[in-house]
Amino acid sequence: MAPNLDSFGRDRALYQEHAKRRIAEREARRTRRRQAREQTGKMADHLEGLSSDDEETSTDITNFNLEKDRISKESSKVFEDVLESFCSIDCIKSQFEAWRSRYYTSYKDAYIGLCLPKLFNPLIRLQLLTWTPLEAKCRDFENMLWFESLLFYGCEEREQEREDVDIALLPTIVEKVILPKLTVIAENMWDPFSTTQTSRMVGITLKLVNGYPSVANAENKNTQVYLKALLLRMRRTLDDDVFMPLYPKNVLENRSSGPYLFFQRQFWSSVKLLGNFLQWYGIFSNKTLQELSIDGLLNRYILMAFQNSEYGDDSIKKAQNVISCFPKQWFTNLKGERTISQLENFCRYLVHLADTIYRNSIGCSDVEKRNARENIKQIVKLLASVHALDHAVAVAGEHNVKEFKSVVEGKAA
Secondary structure, three states, rough: OOOOEOOOOHHHHHHHHHHHHHHHHHHHHHHHHHHHHHHHHHHHOOOOHHHOOOOOOOHHHHHHHHHHHHHHHOOOOOOOOOOOHHHHHHHHHHHHHHHHHHHHHHHOOOOHHHHHHHHHHHHHHHHHHOOOOOOOOOHHHHHOOHHHOOOOOHHHOOOOOOOHHHHHHHHHHHHHHHHHHHHHHHHHHOOOOOOOHHHHHHHHHHHHHHHHHHHOOOOOOHHHHHHHHHHHHHHHHHHOOOOOOOOOOOHHHHHHHHHHHHHHHHHHHHHHHHOOOOOOOOOOOOHHHHHHHHHHHHHHHHHHHOOOOOOOOHHHHHHHHHHHHHOOOHHOOOOOOOOOOOHHHHHHHHHHHHHHHHHHOOOOOOOHHHHHHHHHHOOOOOOOOHOOHHHHHHHHHOOOOOHHHHHHHHOOO
8 A cells, every 4th residue: 555645755654653752752851851850859940941852852863863974975975986186175276276376367367266166166065065053063164174275275475466356265155155055054954942053053143244244244145045044934933833822820720730831831932932032133133133022922922921820929030031031232222211112012011910919919918918029129120121111110109119219210310
């Protein structure tokens, strides 16, 4: 009987079996780690959705490495029937260096400098075949043989001309080879939920932007394509991978129940994604980042989860973690008493949280009233930290938080 294939050509039965195995592995890891935390007394400090359990499984890593090794072996045969003079970067480079050194006018008239990036392109791409900055031990491309070989091309002792295009050989190769490679990685390999992968993608991007002026040029088409691929990947994650369950509050009262644990995991994974998005501060514009992180994630999903959270320590802890993701530069140069407009809904929630905590403390013991007052002070601090001084002053005044009211009013002045 012919196998039942899905739209990607995969055997449905085998794929479903593989998916079940991955889920079982992930749940087993979670159980082992949870038991270890219980034994060491660290259970209270752990936030489920912030762990790496939802990232690659050991099976995926093993399969990936096996496939990578297979591709590496196959790639070694690409030029096995080609003379070294035509497939070695060093050999090819030496021939053109000799031409440039002896017959520079002829070399220049033939526009060799413009042809070299295309000539070296396939040879460099072959060396970069298994290169990915997402891996922990990824080799810096500037330490690879092709880069070191071409580093001083055209830098002989003779006086160089200003318009000598050979000076831009490596920057051009980085633009034409490295950026397209990163674009493919962004589209097909990078997981925005992974803090580790995101940090590495941000790192390699900053390296290119800071080290290669042509990459930082806003009109560079390869740069535009790369940044667009990153944005599309993040938007796809928002649309396809983020899910926030809605449960009645009475269902979440049991902290060991499945719905409660799932709700917490989804909340903290969304906060993790928020922090990952905002790692791109300084690369994408504030408008783009605020649209993705605040409009697309905070206001669309995370605020909805806040409505189902307990009004007290839990909500304040969550709000602190959310605010810690925001770049401080967003608030340093704001004028007046209002924060950025996209955070208005979040600030209103904090004001509502302070009012609810106060109302719930009425008629309670002195200890509970003191705790409520401390929580309200924390909320005033949080509002002030995002420059929502209008809300901070209002909450401090309404609940008679004198010590914080003076600090906040001093900031506003």
